[in-house]
Each structure stands twice: as structure tokens, then as C-alpha cells.
Amino acid sequence: MIALLVRDLRLAFRAGGGFGLGLAFFLILVVLVPFSIGPQSALLASIAPGILWLGALLACLLSLDRLLALDFEDGTLDVLATAPLPLEAALAVKGLAHWITTGLPLVLAAPVLGVLLNLPAQGFGWLVVSLVLGTPALSMIGTFGAALTVGIKRGGLLMSLLVLPLYVPTLIFGAEAARRGAVGMAVETPLLLLAGISLGAIALLPFAAAAALRMTIR
Amino acid sequence: MALSLSDLAVARGGVPVLSGVSFTLDAGQALVIRGPNGSGKTTLLRTIAGLQPALSGSIEGADDTVAYAGHADGLKAMLSVAENLTFWAAVYGRRNIDAALAAYALAPLKDRLTGTLSAGQKRRAGLARLMVTGRPIWVLDEPTVSLDTHAVGLFADAVRAHLRAGGMALLATHIDLGLDADVLDVTPLLAQANTLHGASDEAFL
Numbered sequence: 001m002i003a004l005l006v007r008d009l010r011l012a013f014r015a016g017g018g019f020g021l022g023l024a025f026f027l028i029l030v031v032l033v034p035f036s037i038g039p040q041s042a043l044l045a046s047i048a049p050g051i052l053w054l055g056a057l058l059a060c061l062l063s064l065d066r067l068l069a070l071d072f073e074d075g076t077l078d079v080l081a082t083a084p085l086p087l088e089a090a091l092a093v094k095g096l097a098h099w100i101t102t103g104l105p106l107v108l109a110a111p112v113l114g115v116l117l118n119l120p121a122q123g124f125g126w127l128v129v130s131l132v133l134g135t136p137a138l139s140m141i142g143t144f145g146a147a148l149t150v151g152i153k154r155g156g157l158l159m160s161l162l163v164l165p166l167y168v169p170t171l172i173f174g175a176e177a178a179r180r181g182a183v184g185m186a187v188e189t190p191l192l193l194l195a196g197i198s199l200g201a202i203a204l205l206p207f208a209a210a211a212a213l214r215m216t217i218r
Numbered sequence: 219m220a221l222s223l224s225d226l227a228v229a230r231g232g233v234p235v236l237s238g239v240s241f242t243l244d245a246g247q248a249l250v251i252r253g254p255n256g257s258g259k260t261t262l263l264r265t266i267a268g269l270q271p272a273l274s275g276s277i278e279g280a281d282d283t284v285a286y287a288g289h290a291d292g293l294k295a296m297l298s299v300a301e302n303l304t305f306w307a308a309v310y311g312r313r314n315i316d317a318a319l320a321a322y323a324l325a326p327l328k329d330r331l332t333g334t335l336s337a338g339q340k341r342r343a344g345l346a347r348l349m350v351t352g353r354p355i356w357v358l359d360e361p362t363v364s365l366d367t368h369a370v371g372l373f374a375d376a377v378r379a380h381l382r383a384g385g386m387a388l389l390a391t392h393i394d395l396g397l398d399a400d401v402l403d404v405t406p407l408l409a410q411a412n413t414l415h416g417a418s419d420e421a422f423l
Contacts, residue, residue, distance in 0.1 A: 003308030075290025
């Protein structure tokens with residue numbers, strides 16, 4: 001399992017691995033928002049948590065179609081399916097690798113971009129906390145979506161259509177926690193629900209993704 | 219330690235392609251599967267490897283003993299040969315890749331990125347992957363594609379060494395490797411499946 005994680009991380013950092021693509025997308029998206037909305041700082045401050053969450057979610061989505069498609073094309077998934085490592089564990093590790101290469105950089109970049117959107121000072125901490133709790137769910141749900149669509153030629157768009165509705169609860173509670181944090185309200189309830197979604201996704205979705213993948217490679 | 223198939227039927231995309239496949243492979247034996255294109259050799263091998271379910275019949279002795287090499291090599295273009303093989307060795311809980319590198323004359327290539335290798339060199343790396351798994355049953359689908367005569371010789375030597383060490387090998391191939399192996403021609407088994415299929419169509423019409 002560690003070997004698989006190390007390999008996925010190494011591939012992501014090598015040329016053409018796609019590391020930084022999601023981050024760059026997030027950066028550009030957030031920079032574009034003041035241009036389209038206008039420079040009123042009060043308005044930007046009130047929409048900042050929602051924009052940052054939506055940007056993180058889309059950036060996460062952007063990198064998902066590479067998650068399994070490349071391994072499917074070169075036969076790695078066939079070999080992994082016959083290896084002693086359970087496919088469930090392999091997919092959980094691939095979800096973790098996706099989170100480390102995509103989710104974690106987004107979490108770290110979000111406070112910097114919060115400055116651009118005039119996010120209130122008290123909101124930074126809660127924004128980071130909500131993203132730390134929420135992005136693992138985005139990666140695991142994405143792994144499941146990638147497993148469902150991996151055998152389809154140009155399945156990236158279909159995967160987006162499948163995955164985006166599944167992202168809705170994570171987005172609602174994540175953005176709500178960040179918004180409440182920014183205006184100084186109590187954040188426990190949305191954060192607990194967000195953590196619940198993430199834990200549920202980590203516990204259950206590797207099994208669903210493995211079942212979907214077994215159907216695809218047969 | 220034996221691989222034994224009894225009355226196995228396999229399907230591709232829901233259509234039965236082979237039926238009544240039965241054989242037993244003991245330690246140290248190899249079996250070459252022959253048949254025209256599209257006769258279901260790949261489907262049979264994938265079923266034995268556990269990648270797809272059988273229609274009927276049973277496979278014994280294939281649980282966690284099979285190393286499968288299909289048309290794709292399972293190697294990452296952006297990793298070096300040694301990194302690829304070390305990764306697969308680690309997945310199978312092993313470390314040593316030197317024997318595999320030596321068997322396929324890959325030592326001079328081990329630090330090259332796999333993406334920069336020729337098709338035949340890549341294939342050799344893909345076959346070396348079987349050696350690092352340490353599994354007793356090699357299931358090989360067209361293993362000699364894009365290999366030159368010398369590399370085919372290396373491959374045949376590797377299979378012989380594997381058989382001498384008590385391993386087993388199941389190969390779908392069109393060329394003669396000079397192995398001391400039984401041959402299973404799937405054509406009669408295929409004809410049966412097709413006749414059955416055709417008959418039901420005719421009855422339907």
C-alpha cells in the first residue's frame with residue numbers, strides 16, 4: 001500500500017503528472033471573481049467563503065479523470081486487480097494520493113486567496129478547518145466517480161455529471177461552516193456534519209469504487 | 219500444487235465464446251493455448267486470472283497464485299524500469315528485482331524512463347514484472363509481441379527456468395517458443411459454442 005502511495009505521488013510530481021494543475025485552476029478562478037463581480041469589498045467579503053469552496057471543488061473535479069484512466073489504459077488496473085493487495089485498499093490509497101496532490105495544496109492556498117477576496121480575518125481559521133475536513137470527501141467521492149466511468153472513452157464529462165450532484169452535501173456544509181466562521185457565528189454543527197460526510201465517504205466509498213471497477217475491467 | 223479447470227465456459231461481452239474447457243496443469247508444466255484471432259484465448263486467460271467471472275464450470279488452484287500479463291504491460295512511462303519493477307515487487311511483498319533485470323538483459327536500461335524505451339524493450343520490462351511477483355502460475359497473453367529473436371530466446375529461457383523451479387505457465391501465442399509444452403487448441407471448443415449460439419438464433423428467427 002505504501003508502495004502504491006509513493007508511486008502515485010512520484011508520478012504526480014514527474015513531468016506531465018498534473019500536479020499543480022488543480023491549484024493553478026483554483027488560483028485563476030478566484031482571481032477572476034473580483035473582475036466579474038466588481039471590486040466592492042463588502043460584497044466580496046460576503047461571498048468569499050462560498051467562492052473559495054466552489055473553486056476548491058471545481059479544482060478537485062478537474063484532476064479526477066486522470067485518477068484511474070491512465071492506470072486503466074496501461075494495464076496497471078488489471079495487474080492491481082490480481083495482486084494480493086485488495087482492490088478496495090488500492091482505491092483508498094489512490095484517493096489518499098489524490099487528496100495529497102490536489103486537496104492538500106488547495107487547503108494551503110485557500111487562505112492566501114482569501115486575502116484577494118477580502119475574507120474577514122476571523123474567517124481564515126474556519127475556512128482552513130472546513131477545507132481540511134471536507135476535501136477528503138471530495139477526493140473519495142471523486143475516486144468512486146472515476147471508477148464508475150473509467151472504461152468509457154472520453155468519460156470525463158460523464159464523470160463530472162455523476163460526481164457534481166454527489167458533491168452537493170459536502171459543498172453545502174463546507175461553505176456554510178466557512179461562512180459562519182467568517183461572520184463570527186457558531187460553526188460546530190456544519191463542521192460536525194462535514195466531518196461525518198468525510199468519514200462516511202472514506203469508510204464506504206472504497207468498497208463501492210472497487211465493486212464498480214470490477215464490473216469495468218471484466 | 220496444480221491448476222485445474224473443469225468444464226469451464228467463458229463469455230465476452232455476454233456472448234459465450236468457449237465452453238467445455240478442461241485441463242490440469244501440474245507443477246513444472248506449461249500449456250500453450252492456440253486458436254485463431256477472436257477465438258477467446260484472451261477471455262479464457264482473463265477468466266483464469268480472476269479478472270472476469272466464468273459462465274459455468276470451475277477453476278481450482280488459481281487463488282492468489284496467478285501472475286497475469288496481458289496486452290498492456292502495466293508500466294508507467296514516467297517511471298524508470300527499476301522504479302516500475304520495484305513498485306510491482308513491493309505490491310507482491312518482495313524486494314529483489316536483480317534476477318528479473320538479469321533474465322531479460324534489462325540492467326543497462328534500468329535507469330531509463332520506461333516511456334523512452336522501444337516497444338520490444340518495454341515488453342521485456344513487462345515480462346520481467348512476472349518474475350518479481352514470485353507467483354507460481356504465469357498467465358501470458360501473446361507474450362512475444364514486438365520481441366526480436368534474441369528477446370524471444372531470453373523469454374523462453376525465463377519460462378524454462380520458472381518451470382524447472384516448480385512453476386507453471388499458461389501461454390496464448392502463435393509462435394513456437396521451443397518449450398516442452400502441451401498444446402491446447404481451442405478451435406473445437408469454440409465451434410461448439412458458436413454452433414449453440416447460431417442454433418438459438420435460427421430457432422428465434
